[in-house]
Amino acid sequence: MCVCRKGFRVMTPWLLLALGVFLAGAAGGLSPDSGYCIGNQCFTVFRDPSSFRTARQECGDRRGHLMTVRSSVSHDILALLLGNFTGRFWIGLHRPTGCPEEAAALRGFQWITDDTESDFSNWLPGSDSSCSSARCVSVSQENDLKWIQDPCGERAAGFLCEKSFNDMCGTLAAEPGQSDECVSAPCEHMCTNTPGSYRCSCYDGYRQNPHEPSTCTRYCGQEECAAECDPNDRYQCFCPEGYISEERGTDVFCIDMDECSFSYCDQLCSNTFGSYVCACSPGYSLVDEFRCVKTDDEDSDGGPEGSGMTAAPDGPTDLPLPFPGPTRRPSGVSGGGLVAIIVCTAASTLLLVLLGHYFCSRREKMENSGDLKASEEEAHGLHQVDSRAY
Numbered sequence: 139m140c141v142c143r144k145g146f147r148v149m150t151p152w153l154l155l156a157l158g159v160f161l162a163g164a165a166g167g168l169s170p171d172s173g174y175c176i177g178n179q180c181f182t183v184f185r186d187p188s189s190f191r192t193a194r195q196e197c198g199d200r201r202g203h204l205m206t207v208r209s210s211v212s213h214d215i216l217a218l219l220l221g222n223f224t225g226r227f228w229i230g231l232h233r234p235t236g237c238p239e240e241a242a243a244l245r246g247f248q249w250i251t252d253d254t255e256s257d258f259s260n261w262l263p264g265s266d267s268s269c270s271s272a273r274c275v276s277v278s279q280e281n282d283l284k285w286i287q288d289p290c291g292e293r294a295a296g297f298l299c300e301k302s303f304n305d306m307c308g309t310l311a312a313e314p315g316q317s318d319e320c321v322s323a324p325c326e327h328m329c330t331n332t333p334g335s336y337r338c339s340c341y342d343g344y345r346q347n348p349h350e351p352s353t354c355t356r357y358c359g360q361e362e363c364a365a366e367c368d369p370n371d372r373y374q375c376f377c378p379e380g381y382i383s384e385e386r387g388t389d390v391f392c393i394d395m396d397e398c399s400f401s402y403c404d405q406l407c408s409n410t411f412g413s414y415v416c417a418c419s420p421g422y423s424l425v426d427e428f429r430c431v432k433t434d435d436e437d438s439d440g441g442p443e444g445s446g447m448t449a450a451p452d453g454p455t456d457l458p459l460p461f462p463g464p465t466r467r468p469s470g471v472s473g474g475g476l477v478a479i480i481v482c483t484a485a486s487t488l489l490l491v492l493l494g495h496y497f498c499s500r501r502e503k504m505e506n507s508g509d510l511k512a513s514e515e516e517a518h519g520l521h522q523v524d525s526r527a528y
Contacts, residue, residue: 168184168186168196170182170183170184170299171183171184171185171223171296172219172221173219174215174218174219176211176215178302178303179300179301179302179303180300180301180303181205181215181219181298181299181300181301182200182219182298182299182301183219183220183223183227183296183297183298183299184196184296184297184298184299185223185225185295185296186296186297187293187294187295187296188228188293188294188296188297189290189291189292189293189294190228190232190274190288190290190291190294191290191291191353193228193294193296193297194228194230194250194323194324195324196297196299197230197297197299197300198319198323198324200299200301201301201321202299202300202301202302202321203230203250203251203299203300203301203321203323204228204229204230204250204297204298204299204300204323205229205230205298205299205300206229206230206231206249206250206251206253206300207229207231207258207260207277207285208249208253208256208257208258209257209258210258212258213258213260213283216229216277216283216298217283219298220277220278220279220283222279223279223295223296224278224279224280224295225278225294225295225296226276226277226278226286226288226294226295227276227277227278227294227295227296227297227298228274228275228276228294228296228297228298229275229276229277229285229297229298230249230250230251230300230323231244231247231248231249231250231274231275231285232247232248232250232273232274232275232290233246233247233248233273233274234248234273234326234327234341234354235327235341235343235344235354236269236366237268237269237366237368237369237370238265238266238267238268238269238271240267243255243256243259244256244259245261245265245267247275250323251321251323252323252328252329259285260283260284260285261284261285262281262284262285262286262287263284265285265286265287266287267370268368268370268371268374269366269367269368269369269370269371269374269376270368270374270376271287272287272288272289272290273287273289273290274287274288274289274290275287275288276288276294278295302321318331319331319335319336320336324336324338324352325338325339325352326338326340326352326353326354327339327340327341327344327354328340328341338351338352340354340357341354343356343357343358343366344356344357345357345359355378355379356376356377356378356379357378357412358377358378358381358392358394358411358412359411359412360394360411361393361394361411362381362384362391362392362393362394363381363391363392364389364390364391364392365377365383365390365391365392367390372388372390375390377392378392378412379412379413380394380395380397380411380412380413381393381394381395381412382395394409394411394412396409397409397413397414398414402414402416402428403416403417403428403430404416404418404428404429404430405417405418405419405422405430406418406419416428418430421433
């Protein structure tokens with residue numbers, strides 16, 4: 139008879155079947171390198187170089203999510219799964235927004251299932267606590283499975299997935315449109331399950347990325363708003379794209395940048411909060427969202443009737459001219475101050491030139507005076523010699 143240590147139990151036949159279903163994954167997808175089941179949960183490890191986002195999607199395609207390590211039992215399973223595998227593997231712990239909180243067990247991070255509580259933590263000592271620190275977490279055998287902050291866009295050696303089977307028969311027999319898609323954590327911030335689908339949403343101060351609706355970007359929506367600053371370093375602040383920071387005493391605000399002043403558009407430009415919109419005059423059509431090309435038929439301008447204008451889609455666009463960094467602090471020198479600096483610099487330069495000319499002239503006069511005196515002495519000496527000769 140088989141006996142398991144405390145916290146584990148023998149796998150039943152239906153759990154073996156569940157593991158088989160989970161290991162099979164999506165048709166034509168990746169094949170896991172190892173798997174383990176306990177209770178009503180199954181875990182798998184994939185050795186496939188992936189970013190955090192790709193790893194999350196791969197687990198979601200298998201009706202699961204990245205592995206959560208919220209207990210010492212889960213940590214032991216993690217050790218069993220990775221075995222002798224080398225390299226870093228993603229787990230389901232990340233920081234979608236905000237700055238680290240050193241006093242909290244998860245340090246401001248949350249599990250991919252949106253849980254912020256945990257009975258277990260295993261952070262690598264000396265982890266970065268700044269707001270600009272990496273937002274995703276990986277583990278490796280080389281670091282004794284300690285939780286390591288890594289940039290979410292980096293490719294780790296692989297990732298670990300988790301799948302729960304609360305109702306074994308119902309789970310296996312369910313139709314594709316009858317399950318809760320939010321279980322697989324497809325959204326970066328919040329997920330709402332809907333019949334046959336799901337809807338992603340963002341926390342306050344963020345909005346959905348129009349190019350990737352499952353992710354969120356910082357958003358202000360007005361001419362200025364308070365910057366998000368690192369509580370451990372008040373000189374490190376962050377603003378949404380299209381905004382620049384401005385200091386006012388001890389506070390920092392994000393000010394909308396007028397992109398139209400940089401001549402990003404060929405012809406017409408309209409500044410918007412955090413972005414801008416390009417448009418063309420009658421007889422021209424907008425190309426690549428910023429260039430205006432003359433049309434063959436001036437009547438078919440493609441814009442609003444009678445306007446002859448074509449507007450670019452709302453939202454930031456990638457153009458050849460770079461945007462200033464949103465976290466760069468503006469210079470404390472005003473326009474008048476800059477003019478004063480230039481005038482002072484020019485005056486100082488002129489003064490130095492005049493002083494140099496004065497000293498050079500004085501030196502030249504002294505040298506000429508010395509030469510004249512020497513000539514007179516020499517002439518006097520010759521006269522005395524001639525007198526004695528007679």
